[in-house]
Amino acid sequence: MKDCRILITRPEPENTLSCERIRAQGWTPVTLPMLEIAPIQDAAQRNIIRAQVFDIDTFDYVIFVSKNAARLACEWLDACWPMLPIGVHWIGIGQGTTQSLLDEGVPALSNPGHTTEALLDWLKPAKMTNQKILIVRGVGGRPELGNKLEERGAKVSYLSLYERKKPDYSAQTFFMLPDINLIWVTSGENLDNLSEYVAMHKPEWKTLPILTPSIRVNEQAKKMGWINASCANGADDNSLIKATEFHTGK
Template identity: 80%
Template structure:
């Protein structure tokens, strides 16, 4: 299993970075993004985004749900705020998102876990009452975080910076792929697209080990017919590499 072919389904540009990490471990990376990330291009929507970015100093907490949210928001902040406003708590969900913010010069902190659920446990309910919170995400993101914060008395607003789309692949794409031994999936939406393609073109993939980022997505995978779904407890490379090493170690036992 040292020459393990791992299917990486992250969106770009993270897919390329994950593939580079995998190669350093002596494994073979097979890139096949299951989400396309498209920044909002509509002029009216971009004007609304700009307005919200200019008002970002009115929020006590700004929460970024993904690396894409962090990267795109950093560009907007550079444009609208030559110096970041003070008094704002910048929070990234997961270490990868937080690291992306830090690299962009945004002094973000992160909860100890990697998921929305872990963040909710970490944020003290009493502290959230009457706090104005901005959640930066993609269009149509999960509402759970905002709903739970509102239950705690927070005033939640959303800022959507990008759309997530299903990539278009043909039967030829799947025919040309090498044999796959293990699959990384990093979101519920990516899993959904992968499952559709697997059902159509590669039903045997559903018998392969698949690593998921959270117990929620792991349960979804099992419900979609993935027989050997395992939770890596994080969507970041380190968590998935650790879970991959564990799996390969079991194969050798």
């Protein structure tokens, strides 16, 4: 597949960066974000966030669930901490999230896998008892990580920095898109929003190859009628590019 047109559904600003990587591979990106990331703007909520960031040195572990969580948290850390506190274990879920932290000077570690489930396997249950853990995420994120850590005896708090919104697209948006050969999705919510629009405007897309970031999301895609769903074993560009190379025979 020489001229592969790939639909990129990441939210911005990551969408633009992924498109650059795709062009460098010789493929054609087609951008259609299926999530909008809106940083918290309410003044009262921002005051609460600021207080939480000032107290971040009281935690044993700080876990970032996404690149957006890492990006926005680093902005708050820069504003509140001229030097990072010592004694905190900084952890990113997935290589892309961890690399975003490293690029900003946060000495983060990443579990060998790329999912919440892999992180739970990596963190030793015996060492979680009475540990104070801060999970940095968007408003209303998946509760599984925090619940499982609490079951292991950890004391879990949340730092919610942004809201996720479904973009508003018209039928004209889909009518104007070029033909697509392959689709990238990077989260379950991303897939939900895409599937709603596809049901209305592009039902034929359900037969296209679609790359998902994890087994959980891949099973979700198949249940939603995506007959050619494959797991890329990661939401980062490198994992998705590798899976795309397999599909295109590059």
